[in-house]
Amino acid sequence: MKKIAIIFLLLLGVQFTSFSQSLDEYLKIAAENNPELKAYFNEYLAALEKVPQVGSLPDPELDMGFFLRPMEFTMGNQRGQLQLMQMFPWFGTLSARKDEASKMALARYEVFQNAKYSLFYQVKNTWYQLYRLEEEIRITEENLGILKQYERLALIRFQSAGSGSGTGSTGMQGTSNMSSGTSTSSATSMGGMSSGMNSGTTGKSSPKGGSSMGSSPSMSGGGSGMSDVLRVRIEIKELENTSALLQDTRLPLKAEFNQLLNRNVNEEVAIADSLSLSVIIWERQALLDSITHNNPMVKMLNAEEEAYEAQKRMAKLEGRPMLGAGVNYMPFSPRTENGVSMGGDDMVMPMVRLTIPIYRKKYNAMQKEAELRQTAVKERRENTVNQLTTRWSTALRDLDDANRRTKLYREQTDLARQTLNLLMASYATDGRDFEEVLRVQQQLLDFQLKLITSIVDQHITISMLENLAATELN
Template sequence: MKKFLKIYHGSANFCSKERGCGSNQYQSISNIHKYLFLIVFMVIQIGASNAQILDNYIKEAVENNLGLQASFKQYQVSLEKVNQVSLDNPQLNIGIYTRPMELLMGNQRAEASIMQMFPWFGMLKTQKDEATLMAEAQYEAFREERNRLVFQVKDTYFQLLQLQHTIDITQENLEILKVLEELAIVRYQGGNTSGTVSSLSKVLGNSNPSSGATAQSDGMNMAGSSSSSAPMGQNTAGNGMNSMPSSSGKLTDVLRLQVQIKALESELSQLEVNKRPLVTKFNQLIGRERNEDVEIAAQENLTNINGWEEVYLDSILLNNPMLMMLEKESLAYRKQAEMAKLEGSPMLGAGLNYMVFSPRPESGMIGGMDGMEYMPSGMGNNMVMPMVSMTLPIYRKKYKSMQSEAILWMESSQKQKIELENLLATEFETISTSIKDSERKLKLLEEQIELMQQTLEISVTSYSSEGSSMEEIFSIQRELLDFKLEKLTTEIERQVAIARLESLIGI
């Protein structure tokens, strides 16, 4: 796995070493996007420096995810095709005569020839450039797969984060209801409610000194009123019929709170059950056992991207893997058109022909049959014959069709690239607007939560002195819970939007 990471990090430099295969415009674009990429990457790293837990999970996913490893293997396969560009193998022919061929220069016993064909000038370089560009396009496909994996890890992690924080908020709300239950019981029993009101202030986390003073003051008044009303309690004790309605109403508040507590406890149990499929999915993404525990941050630090909208958009248009893949495919198809044109040129061949002869013995008689049957002895020297050859590509229709095909593919890639740029720009505007709306909404929700907490504390203090009803407290408590859950949902939606934005950049 370490070897995989080493190759994975080193492969990013492959394209820069092979830039000779592209155009000058392609080189200038690459130089520009390197610096812009570094700027954006530093900004994102600053915003994500506190998300160490998530960073570790992303690193683990990149190391262990089998799908990503398979995609990287495909990139390595495409790299090997660059090394496969070479001359055709030379052709060797050997022939041995079963009976010597009697020739004037001797008896020919065998013949051997070797021939090497050479493509037209520039053909090998063009083929290597085309294979290199296709390998670079495959690398961009690998980057896209990696970015998709990173986004899935982030999205699933944020879902777990939202679920865990929902559990925390529900648990806090449960504690509030338990304090209210204690308050209702104390009030039903006619005891001192100042301590219970103080406990509620701690649960709400209200650090406003004036609120605390008010609660303490109200508690003191409650204590005074309780002590001063003791004689009234004694008087009403003698008349049970007069005190029954009030006690019955307070007991109803207790029972209603207990019903709410039971409902929240059941909801907490269901939320814990809902975590299991998410944990399984998350472990599968990072390549671990499905039942392993997942560490969730206690508090999520929001990534800040304010003021970098233009940089993000420019970086997307220069670094998006799919755009880069289409750009390199377009250049590769241009090379294929050049290859088709070169294939229509003749191929040249050079070789040698070696003929093996043996001396011929003298035979026949001089003068016999006018000397026609006489064959002198001698000769038998081996012969070497240089040879050249050339193909004749006279069927031009095939090569013109191949060239037109490559040009059409190139034009198709260029149009796809333009279409994708428009779609990415639209998606960027949508995501950017969503992030800005989330930020405005978060600011509003924070103010609303603070006000609702103060309202709840005041209502509870008023309830302790019989100035408000439990129904009013229930309504405020539900609104406070809704605001907290809505704030959590908005924060998670913002983080997911930023994660999507980062995946478009192609980090």
């Protein structure tokens, strides 16, 4: 068993060159412990044991017989007979059988390789999903803390406005009118930047003609401030619910990951702090060539085609005669005739046997079967290459899309932060545009989550390409 385990690890041929040491360790654990992968490996070992079986000569045949009453001959009394015969297939038959079994074993090995890379992709995919989940939880908690700060700020402004409602009526009226004008212009803003700039510009020149709602000090101060508090509390409740859902999602995802490693579902999973951008250094056509030549399923079909070629050659040789060589031994005992002892010498007779395969239909059918199976494998390989090409093209499209989205959401996140800073400065000064602050804050949260998703999608797509090419691409 120790020797088999060593062979198993050598055949895995895992090259861990990714960025995270913890992910490398998980891939190694999965390769050693996953029961499905071990089942494929044992099937490969079983196929290897077929080679010595078909490559051996037929067992020798030994015939023995004894007479209950000695057979009387002139040369003496025959007590029995011993015959030993060894049959030999036609020249090259055994090597053809071994070649066919070896190619079939190689096909089983490629099935094992395909299962291994599929397992690695599942482990990576689930690990990246866990990373995205943890980042979403972190970003959600950060934004929840920011909203709670907004709530405190809105409460302070509400209390300040309530205590100073008797003074500054004109100023509060202008503020109310500015808030109304800004919310209208923000509907057509891009990424929150235009609304932030409009808010800052409008705040410098307050119109003197206010609405009827702005003429009351209590409405402009207390009512408006309290509505800001209620708005932010609505956002807080929504974000708390989102955070709780994300927390609940962690358990099944972690259980799925641990099951791939064949360990306890409650085992803790180490996740990287951050994912760096990953690029493929291969040219696209070279990557396609590597996929269509090195994909385990293509190599499996190549091995099967070679196996059927050997099977076709073997069927032809099976139609040739088999030769046999042996010896016949007959023991004699002396017999007495007229008082004279006669004979008694044992006899040894070399023998040759030859089979005559005159019924040709079965041998012709064997060759035809091998040819048809070989044709079927060729067609299946062509279809597999077409499917791999489609998956290669789709994966590259997804990778380009992930790269574009990553660049876009980085820029959108920066712009949203700048807009939010401008709006917060305006709100801290005169209490305007709080609704716009919340809207841009929600935009910022959305951009941050989409950025994490795009980065994870990038790594998952590269993992898919590595699964197709059966090699590391970085």
